[in-house]
Amino acid sequence: MGFGFKTTWLAVRERSPEEVADVLRLADRERLSWDEGVDRAYVSGVFVAGPVDGWTLAHGRRDLTPLDYSAADPRFPESLAALSVRLGEVQFFVNERGWSSHGWAHAVDGVVLRVFATFDGNVPLFIGDVTPAEREVGKGLRGWGDNWRDWQEEDWDAWYESAPNEHDVLELAARWSLNPMLVDGAQVGDAGIYGMPVRRR
Template sequence: MPGFSFKTSWLAVRDRAPGEVADALGLHDREVLDWATGTDRAYRYGVYVAAPLPGWTLAHGRLHMPAGFDATEPPFPDWLSELSRHLGEVQFFANERVPDYHAWAKARDGELLRAYCWIGERGEVPLFVGDPTPDEIELGIGIRGMEPGREHWSDDEWIDWYATTPSEFDVMAMAGRWSIDPSRIDDATVTATGIYGLPPSVEHVSR
């Protein structure tokens, strides 16, 4: 199926060409691919940097965005911050239904401004950086981390806390607020080609 949104991870980069994003990601074994082919392949392997949409360039890869770790792990904040040092404003989004893994983050000019991640199967918020943004507050999601004293909470307090944890649809809502919700892209309107490639830590594979 053309397009992407659910069960994957992606970047939204403000006002940058696909080549600039591919360079910052260090992609090798590059190919120029159309939207349908590139997005489909990036669900299976590698990263596809799509042709720019108004104001934004999107890059996604289910396995390799980022490559070798995810938003719950220590390298993530530095990775996103370093990308933004080269690219300006960089946003990250991720959702995986089975582990209930949902994340979003924003960095600009080398500084991680905001990051949130929820792992439902573990009942944890392993990443909570910066203050909740007005969009999160308005939507009522991602606004609470792993607060002290949880072991003494009442059932009602736990219910209130869980009400702030996101679903995959909330990730799309956040993407739409901050940049572009990819689930709302009309695939037929993306006629320009993009760049597919592999991150530095990923070896070439035969197809």
């Protein structure tokens, strides 16, 4: 069983679960299998799985990052940059249908390369150039900009055409790194690390 709907996650390139757990400041750590960790992280806490194809996934619906806010917050890029200073290449994904929040972000060595986030029908963050993967998927191609109030019907049609849904987020994740819905315990191998961020205790 993988994850990917109604949650958030990080994909970190070539870092151990211990390194990721340390940067996320996870306390009260337990070693859990993939299935156990995924289930627990949907309720609370964060599960950092063993590497798959060079990527370490950290999953948590409510407690994932030390950011204290969502990708819809204007402070998000600064916090993502700080995370990537310590972890190198970091990708962030949010896929919450109930909150109508879909998005992705990519930072390397403290530099934010791309952020696209929707929240409740708005696009609060559109940073960096549209990536080839986004063009292939056909989503995340347009932000709102300052002139959205002057949009004509064709502008709105183009926006709705490129607005992502929950399946598009997973497709984009697959092209950038991994689709976590397609990962299973056999691929992950060793037990991952489950814990609670210190700030949440």
